Amino acid sequence: MIIVVAGVSGTGESSVGKALSEHFNLPFLDADDFHPAQNIAKMQSGSALTDKDRWPWLTTLAEALTKHHQEKGAVLACSALKESYRALLSANYTLPIIWITLTGSARLLEARLSARQSHFFDGRLLQTQLATFEAPNYGIQIDVADPLDKVVAQAASYIKQHA
């Protein structure tokens, strides 16, 4: 089973993805750990990534998902902001991915990002991520105003029904 938890920075992809990986006993992959150093430096300096910056990163992630699909499966936390990125991640929709998309108001996400400690992401990029984000018309979308355990329970229930 391959699960991707998507959403703009601050929606809790990493927290929800980690919790789901424990719940379903699957390996956890955080897309942040796959960024090349120049992408991290760019975001740290307050500049948004371009498609060109993201393409090699997404290609590596698609390869990792394909490998895990042949094994036990995995949970990936990844912004996956655009449909074209999700097409690439899913090897042109051939990987049977269960999509969990997290959404929240700009105000709520700003507050969560400013409270978060020691992360390379520059909160000023949130507006560009919200402008770039294209919601998928498949999978489930979960509003993250609820506490983490409730968001995870909603996601887990959807996954059980669609596995």
Ligand SMILES: Nc1ncnc2c1ncn2[C@@H]1O[C@H](COP(=O)(O)OP(=O)(O)O)[C@@H](O)[C@H]1O
């Ligand atoms: N549902 C939630 N309720 C309250 N705080 C949350 C929730 N989800 C995540 N957080 C907190 O918000 C911050 C951002 O979460 P994180 O998982 O790092 O998001 P992302 O990976 O999407 O940027 C973290 O400090 C995390 O503990």
Ligand SMILES: O=C(O)[C@H](O)[C@@H](O)[C@H](O)[C@H](O)COP(=O)(O)O
């Ligand atoms: O495609 C991108 O612009 C980045 O991948 C971005 O979407 C991601 O949000 C950052 O890596 C911050 O990481 P968090 O999402 O964990 O805050």
